[in-house]
Amino acid sequence: MMAELIQVFGVSKDMVLSYIEREQVDGKFKEALESDKHIIVYGSSKQGKSALRRKHLTEENEVLIQCGPQHDTAGIYSSILRQLDVLLEDSFSEKRASNGEINASIKVKAKLPFIGGVEADLGGKSVGGSETTIGYKTIDINLELAQDIGEVIKETNKNKFVILENFHYLNDEVQQKLAFDLRSFQEIGIRFIILGIWRERNRLNQFNGDLVDRIIEIPVEPWEDEDFEKVIHKGSKILNIAFSDEIKDKIKEISFGNIGIVQELCKQFCLESNIKNSVRDIVTLEDLDKLDKAVSTKVRDYSSRHHRALESIADASRLYERGLFLPYYIVKIIIQSDIDDLKQGLQRGTIHSKIKLAHYRPDDVRNGDMTNLLHGLGSLQNKKKIVPPLFDYDLSNRTLRVIDSTLLFYLKFTDTNTLVEELPDPSENLS
Structure with missing residues (x-):
């Protein structure tokens, strides 16, 4: 098949056409769709959460909410209802608790459409020569x-x-409220699929x-080397090209187990090799210098975001009391840490010890x-508009x-x- 590089x-x-199904992820997701339970898909950024959803669901059988820091549960629920063609007429009521405090509740009139009702608020529509009343x-x-x-x-x-895409952007209070509401929805028979950037199990169970x-929790990680091999092979076959073993090994080595980096390096390496779409005669790509150029390009692409994000977190030090400037020190510790240690995660005790060693x-x-x-x-990254977040x-x-x-x-x-x-x-700057 003929295809453009950006499609592959x-x-x-x-x-993308190089998407592959993994039994431990796609298989489990398809099984979960047949259950009566909510589905939680989680993992690091650019590891295929949204692609998994798009692969197995269509727009016709989903209501999609892109969560943001400004969302509360009422806003999420009203968006769901509007997408289901429910008309909402806002009203507001207050009720006073026994302790004298005012608890606000948002009450609305919901208008549900149906065919052929007596309470028709809208006029009839002619369908095939006959009139159908929408009430x-x-x-x-x-x-x-x-x-x-x-x-x-x-x-x-x-x-x-x-x-619920980008569930991690919601503040903890909203996440906790939704976690409690999910029980009610499950008992009613309403199914939620939640996608979030975190790496530990039982995130919602903590709430x-x-x-x-x-x-049902479905982690999209880890990606194994053989998975990357299948992705590269599938994409190469469509483009009628071949990556040398040395090139493939190098891409897998420097991608830190992230499919997004693999995909981007494959694309950029093809561009450096002047491959922009499927070719007629098979071409073998093996020039390490061109891969180095692809790496340099991606470093530049990521540089502005990460440099700005790290400086932004460090700059929050001036907001901290007692002059400890801890955001600055944690950024410094992260930058100076061994890459393998960062991959595994930094223990709280280790961070504390390193900050004390570096602190004035x-x-x-x-x-x-x-x-x-x-x-x-997490809240600090939200305030600094670091999207997606770097740390959890x-x-x-x-x-x-x-x-x-x-x-x-x-x-x-x-x-x-x-x-x-x-x-x-x-x-x-201290005297």
Whole structure:
């Protein structure tokens, strides 16, 4: 088959032709779709979460919500209902609790469309010479109650999966509320598929233990070398080219187990080799210098984002009390860490020890300060608009993980000493 390079290799919002199915991921996902449970798909950035969803679901059988830091549950639920053609008329009510505080609840009138009703608010439509009346049934609901939302969804008779993409962008309070609501939705028969950038199991169970046996978790990692081999082979066959074994081994070695980096290096290497679409006669690509050029191009591509993101996190030091400047120090520690250690994740105790060794006031760096720093890192990245996030703190294992492998790629091919020197040291301005 003839194809353009961008259809075959690379990271794209569209499905690339080199996509392969993995039994431990795709097979499990297809089985989960046939169950009655919610599905949680998780893993690092650019590891194929969205591609997995697009491969096995169509737009016709999903309601897609792209989550953001500004979302609350009411906003998410109202978006779901609107996509199901439910009309919402906003109203607001307040109720006073026994302690005198005011608890706000968002109540709306939901208007559900149906065919041939007496309560027709809209005029008839002519279909095939006959007139069909579209009516609306109006009910009162509370946008903060999962039971109300679930009943309205069932009333629409649209058996669709609700997709929550980028779940990690929601603040912890919203994530926790959704985790509790998922039990109600599952009992009603409403299925959610949640995609998020994290690497530990049982993320949502930490918010609500009742989700045990109600969800199926599917990690998209790890990618094995043989998986990358299949991706490269499939894409090469479509383009009628072949990568030498040395080239393939090099790509796999420097991609840190990330399919997104593999895809981008394959695409850039083809461009450097003047392959932009399928060729008539098979071509073998084996020039290591061209792969080096492809690597340099990707380093430049990733450089501006990562350099700016690291500086942005470090700059947050001025917002910290007691003059400890901990964000600056954790960025410094990360940049200076061994790449293999970063791949495995940095233990909280290790981070604490290294910061104390580097800090200008080591005795003042307390355990509580480390708790505030690590627990607040996700929120800090949101505030600094670092999208996708670079780091995630695994509470269960007390480990800081790099969840965007392009950062590891960037650090491997960058002069990290210069990078550290370019970070403004906030303690230098102290008298």
